[in-house]
Amino acid sequence: MNSYEILLDECYKQNIVVVEKNFKSKAKGLWKNNKIGISKKLLTIAEKKSVLSEELGHYYTTYGNILDQKNIANRKQEKRARNWAYEKSVRIIDLIACFKKELRTKNEIADYLNITEMFLEQAIQHYKEKYGIYYELDNYVIYFEPTLSILEMF
Numbered sequence: 001m002n003s004y005e006i007l008l009d010e011c012y013k014q015n016i017v018v019v020e021k022n023f024k025s026k027a028k029g030l031w032k033n034n035k036i037g038i039s040k041k042l043l044t045i046a047e048k049k050s051v052l053s054e055e056l057g058h059y060y061t062t063y064g065n066i067l068d069q070k071n072i073a074n075r076k077q078e079k080r081a082r083n084w085a086y087e088k089s090v091r092i093i094d095l096i097a098c099f100k101k102e103l104r105t106k107n108e109i110a111d112y113l114n115i116t117e118m119f120l121e122q123a124i125q126h127y128k129e130k131y132g133i134y135y136e137l138d139n140y141v142i143y144f145e146p147t148l149s150i151l152e153m154f
Helices: 004-012 047-060 070-089 091-101 106-113 117-132
Strands: 018-021 028-034 035-039 135-138 140-141 149-152
Touching: 004 018, 004 047, 004 140, 018 106, 028 047, 028 140, 047 070, 047 117, 070 117, 091 106, 091 140, 091 149, 117 135
Parallel strands: 018 035
Antiparallel strands: 028 035, 135 140, 140 149
16 A cells, blocks of 8 residues: 555545545645545646645644635644644654665655655755754754755764
């Protein structure tokens, strides 16, 4: 089972229906009343996983109609859902696993995690906002600036 299918399984266990459909808008995904719609225009597993992660983040963290992004409360809820998605799909331990597998470029890391490069870049930005320029875990230091890098300390 790939990581997108694992997310689909999580949705199924939460009684969330996921359907791929054509949207009238440019939306890639929408969540409402325990249903998540994923745009049929998304062609890769990485695109679908990135969007499903965010919509699942909405399921767990937001309430009401937040489509009006001029409203600051709605923007905060949108950010909360995205942050949830980043921490779900790009965990710090996943970044360390990539380091151990000698995956160094953003493309290699994104491919390994089945996410888009843009989603990876946004996740790194999230961690930078959350932790600062680096984060230490066990005997690893993960730097988010000036670029993603991981050092193993002995």
